[in-house]
Amino acid sequence: MSATADNDTETEVTARRILALALPALGVLAAEPLYVLVDTAVVGHLGALPLAGLALGGTVLSVLTSQLTFLSYGTTARTARLFGAGRRAEALGEGMQATWLAIVVGLVVLVGGEVFADSIARLLAGDTAAADAAARWLRIALLGAPAILITLAGNGWMRGVQDTVRPFHYVLAANLLSAVLCPVLVYPMGLGLEGSAIANVLAQYTAAVLFLRALLADGALRAPDVSVMRAQMVLGRDLILRSLSFQICFLSAAAVAARSSAAAVGAHQIVYQLWVFLSLILDSLAIAAQALIGAELGAARLERARRVAWRIMRYSLALGLVLCVLFALLAGVLPRVFTSDPAVLAQIPAAWWFFVVQQPVAGVVFALDGVLLGAGDTAYLRTTTLACALGAFLPLIWLSWAFGWGLAGIWIGLTMFLVTRMVAVVWRTRSSAWTVAGA
Structure with missing residues (x-):
């Protein structure tokens, strides 16, 4: 590579370029905790017991999904190298394989969580009404596990190809939908604590569909490749x-x-x-x-x-x-x-x-x-x-x-x-x- 080409590329990695990636990423990172505050405020007016159920169930779901952030960070690392090498199609293929892996792992989390939801809730809260409320919320919220992991993978591959704007729009749209649906389902429709969980699931699948649509629009549809997914799991x-x-x-x-x-x-x-x-x-x-x-x-x-x-x-x-x-x-x-x-x-x-x-x-x-x-x-x-x-x-x-x-x-x-x-x-x-x- 010539020195001139090297310098031309270098001028792109400026404070403006860094901020162009960092600020939308900050929006994605902040969207979830801000939504949790809204969800907490809505459920909090139902009383102490539903709020305790949300707190316990939300903690379990957060711990489960936080252990699987390799679908985001690991995918970014692998995809960014391919993108930097000028192999964008392969970078998108890496995103597709991460998405297949997210679906498989998400289904495992869903099935395991449904089987053990009551036991996990009782382990945290004892044999109490709060444990029952947590298990009710968790069983519904876990239906969104595959969507949560698809979104993690989507954020990963899009960051790798240096696109942090579209993920921000997708996550913002999903969280705004949930923020609107949550009070409607909880109060006028009378679903209570379960309404909060349903709003979560609908928002998660909204984001997942947007990320899947982006893969298809970019021509990244591929059959599952076990060797690539195995390599991603090693990193994970x-x-x-x-x-x-x-x-x-x-x-x-x-x-x-x-x-x-x-x-x-x-x-x-x-x-x-x-x-x-x-x-x-x-x-x-x-x-x-x-x-x-x-x-x-x-x-x-x-x-x-x-x-x-x-x-x-x-x-x-x-x-x-x-x-x-x-x-x-x-x-x-x-x-x-x-x-x-x-x-x-x-x-x-x-x-x-x-x-x-x-x-x-x-x-x-x-x-x-x-x-x-x-x-x-x-x-x-x-x-x-x-x-x-x-x-x-x-x-x-x-x-x-x-x-x-x-x-x-x-x-x-x-x-x-x-x-x-x-x-x-x-x-x-x-x-x-x-x-x-x-x-």
């Missing part, structure tokens, strides 16, 4: 183990906070949900990194891939610093938006300042996570994330319980988790091990 194994380490640590943190006091768990929930929200903002840049890095490596532009990696990291670090300053200034105001309970407010500072100082670190970690995911370096991410989670985060959580360190101990653990991950991803990005050329 690493990402599932990585995600599982997160789940274990965050569930442990909630359990330890709950064993401290009701005020401690309330304070932890407020700060943790804000942490999750800011993670979505930072993750939008990581998604841009996945798409751009995969394409650069697929086109064998290794030096440019390194430059793009560090450029996105600098943008993400700057965003993290802005969030750090902003939430430091909001420390005396924002917690009162979520609670007026004096005991909860008294506990929040023990977590708040760790949450604030973490943001620049998280900016670096999430951006370089995206870089290494885009490079398909999932085995390294799996190993180091497990080591950081089980070697730094989890021990500090349970030591916090054993020695009565309270929320401060839990959030020190999360801080150490991020710091050790930052060291791991910076070291890896500085090496040449991840810059493997080709589709």
